[in-house]
Amino acid sequence: MSGLEEFKDELETCFGTSCGFCERGCPVYQTMKIKTLCMKGRNRTMLGLLQGRFEITPAVVQAAFECTLCGNCDRWCSLKNTEHTQAFREYLLKHGVEPMKEHSSLAASLRNYGNPWFQPRSARNRWTKGLNIPKAAPGQQDVLFFAGCTSAVTKNLNRSLVASAKILQKADVKFATMGQDEPCCGSTLLRVGQTDAFNELSAENIRKFESLGIKKIVTACPGCFTTLKKSIEKAGSKIEVVHLSQEIASLVKEGRLKVKKSSERMTYHDPCHLGRLGGIFDEPREIVSSVANLVEMPNHGYESRCCGAGAGLQSAFPKLSRDLAAKRIAEAKATGATTLVTSCPFCETQLRTVPGIKVVDLMELLHDAALDVDRSNGNNRKTT
Amino acid sequence: MSYIDELVTALGKEKVLLDPSERFVYGADWSPRTPDEFIPPDVVVLPRTTRDIQRIIKVAYGNDVPVTAGAGLTGMLGGAMAIYGGIYVDMTTMNSVVEVDPKNQTIRVQAGATLQEINDAVQPYDLWLPHQPESKWVSTIGAAIACDNDSTFGVRYGKILNCLLSAEIVTGTGEVLELGHRKAHFTSSGYKLKDLLAGSEGTLGIITEATLKLEPIPATRRVDMIVFPRMGAAVDYLSRLLKAGLCIEAAHINCKRRLKFYTHSYRQKFGKDPIIPAWAEALLAIAFAGDQEVVESQRNYAVKISKDFEGQLVEEREIVDAWWASKYTLDFEPFKQKWPDSQKQKKFGAADPGVPVGRLEEFYHKFVDVAEKHNLEIIGMNAYLEHPNSIGFSLSCAVFVDYRSADEVRRFREFHDELSKLAVAFEGTMSTFMSDSNQKAPYLEVEHGASLKYMREVKRLFDPKGILNPGKKFPREVYKG
Numbered sequence: 001m002s003g004l005e006e007f008k009d010e011l012e013t014c015f016g017t018s019c020g021f022c023e024r025g026c027p028v029y030q031t032m033k034i035k036t037l038c039m040k041g042r043n044r045t046m047l048g049l050l051q052g053r054f055e056i057t058p059a060v061v062q063a064a065f066e067c068t069l070c071g072n073c074d075r076w077c078s079l080k081n082t083e084h085t086q087a088f089r090e091y092l093l094k095h096g097v098e099p100m101k102e103h104s105s106l107a108a109s110l111r112n113y114g115n116p117w118f119q120p121r122s123a124r125n126r127w128t129k130g131l132n133i134p135k136a137a138p139g140q141q142d143v144l145f146f147a148g149c150t151s152a153v154t155k156n157l158n159r160s161l162v163a164s165a166k167i168l169q170k171a172d173v174k175f176a177t178m179g180q181d182e183p184c185c186g187s188t189l190l191r192v193g194q195t196d197a198f199n200e201l202s203a204e205n206i207r208k209f210e211s212l213g214i215k216k217i218v219t220a221c222p223g224c225f226t227t228l229k230k231s232i233e234k235a236g237s238k239i240e241v242v243h244l245s246q247e248i249a250s251l252v253k254e255g256r257l258k259v260k261k262s263s264e265r266m267t268y269h270d271p272c273h274l275g276r277l278g279g280i281f282d283e284p285r286e287i288v289s290s291v292a293n294l295v296e297m298p299n300h301g302y303e304s305r306c307c308g309a310g311a312g313l314q315s316a317f318p319k320l321s322r323d324l325a326a327k328r329i330a331e332a333k334a335t336g337a338t339t340l341v342t343s344c345p346f347c348e349t350q351l352r353t354v355p356g357i358k359v360v361d362l363m364e365l366l367h368d369a370a371l372d373v374d375r376s377n378g379n380n381r382k383t384t
Numbered sequence: 385m386s387y388i389d390e391l392v393t394a395l396g397k398e399k400v401l402l403d404p405s406e407r408f409v410y411g412a413d414w415s416p417r418t419p420d421e422f423i424p425p426d427v428v429v430l431p432r433t434t435r436d437i438q439r440i441i442k443v444a445y446g447n448d449v450p451v452t453a454g455a456g457l458t459g460m461l462g463g464a465m466a467i468y469g470g471i472y473v474d475m476t477t478m479n480s481v482v483e484v485d486p487k488n489q490t491i492r493v494q495a496g497a498t499l500q501e502i503n504d505a506v507q508p509y510d511l512w513l514p515h516q517p518e519s520k521w522v523s524t525i526g527a528a529i530a531c532d533n534d535s536t537f538g539v540r541y542g543k544i545l546n547c548l549l550s551a552e553i554v555t556g557t558g559e560v561l562e563l564g565h566r567k568a569h570f571t572s573s574g575y576k577l578k579d580l581l582a583g584s585e586g587t588l589g590i591i592t593e594a595t596l597k598l599e600p601i602p603a604t605r606r607v608d609m610i611v612f613p614r615m616g617a618a619v620d621y622l623s624r625l626l627k628a629g630l631c632i633e634a635a636h637i638n639c640k641r642r643l644k645f646y647t648h649s650y651r652q653k654f655g656k657d658p659i660i661p662a663w664a665e666a667l668l669a670i671a672f673a674g675d676q677e678v679v680e681s682q683r684n685y686a687v688k689i690s691k692d693f694e695g696q697l698v699e700e701r702e703i704v705d706a707w708w709a710s711k712y713t714l715d716f717e718p719f720k721q722k723w724p725d726s727q728k729q730k731k732f733g734a735a736d737p738g739v740p741v742g743r744l745e746e747f748y749h750k751f752v753d754v755a756e757k758h759n760l761e762i763i764g765m766n767a768y769l770e771h772p773n774s775i776g777f778s779l780s781c782a783v784f785v786d787y788r789s790a791d792e793v794r795r796f797r798e799f800h801d802e803l804s805k806l807a808v809a810f811e812g813t814m815s816t817f818m819s820d821s822n823q824k825a826p827y828l829e830v831e832h833g834a835s836l837k838y839m840r841e842v843k844r845l846f847d848p849k850g851i852l853n854p855g856k857k858f859p860r861e862v863y864k865g
Contacts (some may be wrong), residue, residue, distance in 0.1 A: 004566065007397045009728075012419050012788065013724050013727055013728050013788075014724060015412065015419055015787075016419075016730075016731040016787045017413070017414075017723045017724045017727040017731065018412065018413060018414040018457060018458060019458065019519070019721075019723040019724070020457060020458055020519075020521075021521050021522065021523040021714075021721060021723065023456075023521075023522055024498075024500065024521045024522070026432050033430065033474075033476055033477045034401070034406070034430065035410060035457070035474070035476075037411050040457075041409040042408045044412070045405050045408070045409060047419060048405060048408045048409075048422070049405070051419070051420060053404070053408055053422070053524070054403075054404035054408060054830050055404075057403050057405055058403075059401075059403035059405050059406050060403075060405045063405065074719055075718045075719060076721050077719070077721050077723075077724055078720050078721050078724045078725040079638075079724050080721060081659075150758065173862050197841065276718075302718045326427045
């Protein structure tokens with residue numbers, strides 16, 4: 001028994017319970033109002049499929065893939081719903097369903113370029129220019145800064161990485177990067193159901209980290225954070241995985257980074273992978289609160305609503321994805337905040353597609369408020 | 385042209401779901417049934433407006449096709465299941481707020497708005513809709529009316545009819561009617577047709593909009609538990625509190641066994657069941673709400689009087705908090721929500737009779753006997769006070785049902801039927817919050833006798849072809865043809 005069948009008892013428990021409490025916070029269901037697109041309905045679809053009640057149809061495929069895997073359903077439940085959905089996707093692919101063309105192209109890019117965005121491997125190293133960050137070598141460093149594909153190869157997201165590196169340097173944190181050899185964490189593969197390819201990539205990644213003697217990985221991207229953390233723990237490796245916000249918040253708290261606080265109202269959007277799925281809620285807020293007046297959206301923390309970018313939704317269902325972003329932006333605007341702060345390149349890019357509020361990366365925000373940190377663009381270091 | 389083609393033409397294809405996998409999802413509610421007992425409708429429609437509902441009914445009427453409206457699919461007795469197939473109308477797509485009128489303390493909503501959505505809309509005005517079943521996050525106002533379900537705060541605010549001022553329905557011929565008295569709280573004019581909607585299970589019309597009376601949100605609330613040696617002592621105690629002039633907000637008498645079902649978060653926190661005195665047979669959860677000083681004064685008086693009835697206050701707050709989380713706040717630790725956790729092996733199943741206030745304890749023992757006779761694991765009884773400022777209660781007589789066993793599901797249904805009929809013999813009623821569905825339809829005459837034929841005539845007037853949720857309340861053949 002493997003994959004979806006492994007969850008049959010849970011699917012039956014959901015059927016037996018039928019509380020539907022997953023509906024309330026599900027961003028896709030609340031937009032589409034079709035029960036196959038909330039977790040209760042999706043669990044039923046899986047159950048019906050395993051019972052042989054119907055064949056795989058386009059509606060079944062839609063039920064599996066029209067979900068951001070944001071985990072809001074899990075917050076209100078004791079079942080492993082997002083794992084069910086991932087297993088559902090894997091099941092469909094193994095039962096003859098062709099991967100969605102948008103998802104196939106992400107996977108093809110990953111195979112050929114080592115990132116899902118069709119950017120040459122050399123692009124991954126671009127952001128480090130002029131920052132004098134050592135490249136990881138066996139036994140030379142304990143801490144690896146893991147930039148992640150999206151921020152590294154997307155030019156307008158590089159600023160966040162530069163800001164992060166400068167803040168770490170200012171606080172005298174010794175770290176290295178893997179430069180253009182940094183691999184993809186595989187999150188995309190995992191979310192779109194390509195589990196075998198993910199497992200292969202993940203095992204290779206862990207071998208690389210181990211061979212470099214890494215003791216701690218600091219990730220900039222929440223997706224990398226949860227993916228690496230879970231796979232490294234599952235593999236029994238002792239490497240610690242933390243998100244950048246955890247590392248930096250302690251520096252602010254310990255006074256190793258002096259910042260100027262303004263009275264500007266800002267709200268914080270919890271990226272699903274960092275907050276609900278990663279359990280990191282306080283540290284990003286401590287950072288925002290250190291530089292601005294933090295106001296919360298009604299749905300925050302565990303109840304935060306997904307921006308709509310995750311799990312292949314943005315690529316395969318762009319209209320729905322944008323609708324989700326628009327709802328989140330509306331919620332942010334209603335707080336009266338001038339700025340929405342987030343700490344995920346996907347959320348940042350996605351939320352910027354909807355006008356109405358300034359969207360800022362957490363590290364850029366901190367960098368701009370820091371009193372004695374290098375503000376150059378990375379090519380020429382100077383202290384202001 | 386088939387009726388489904390007509391529906392697609394009338395509504396647009398995006399509002400019509402035909403795929404077997406989609407229809408399957410709408411084929412089961414919360415009632416005990418085996419995993420292969422899904423009853424998918426032939427087609428699911430997603431209306432947005434009353435006009436859409438009219439279009440659906442016109443197609444159904446013209447083609448003699450059953451129409452069943454549903455929403456959260458949390459019904460405990462299959463009331464919104466399309467047991468004869470046909471069209472399933474998912475009302476959750478009609479969840480708009482039509483008007484909030486803070487000055488008159490009313491709200492007008494489409495019937496697919498959940499009770500939580502209604503409260504989210506009126507909370508900024510310091511108002512609330514106090515009709516609060518445990519399923520409030522998912523169950524809709526239309527379902528609350530059509531099922532006439534329970535509420536945590538019934539002893540102060542009553543059942544749904546105490547909140548419902550007016551409702552729009554589409555009858556079985558497609559006619560749109562407004563039943564009720566606009567924003568007035570009551571009327572002496574005409575027949576109270578609006579009241580027929582409570583518990584009608586969509587058999588008279590599909591409820592499309594409702595005007596509801598709101599209440600000011602009390603500033604504070606205090607919930608306590610008091611244990612008694614007998615259920616009858618708890619009833620006598622409550623009677624005494626009402627005589628004293630106290631304004632109780634919530635009152636629930638649980639048998640000792642039932643406590644375990646409501647203390648999930650206590651077990652999560654402490655890894656054990658809560659301990660109450662061995663002599664305690666009844667556990668009263670009681671709430672007061674209002675201004676702090678008033679609440680404290682009433683609560684202290686209530687605690688003082690409890691000693692006269694051999695009552696003892698439960699001092700361990702975690703027990704009270706766990707019960708209240710389960711009953712009202714639903715504030716569980718993330719990823720450890722009570723419901724699926726409590727339903728892994730067996731699920732909750734209940735009968736919902738009502739008996740005279742003086743016979744609660746006697747009926748409790750009958751419930752235990754009947755459950756044991758049918759070899760069902762007992763969850764316990766909860767008597768919810770559901771009538772404003774009086775002791776009238778709904779009874780939830782609950783058992784665990786192994787829903788993977790067809791034999792146990794059958795025994796549960798026999799248990800439900802036996803207890804329902806027994807309640808009538810106790811000078812009570814078969815149903816107080818689940819309504820009749822097709823489960824009680826075969827023996828409705830036990831309760832209603834000769835008046836049943838008048839009910840059938842009422843049904844015929846609203847739904848001459850018997851297309852609205854057929855098989856519920858009355859067997860379908862009564863109307864066929």
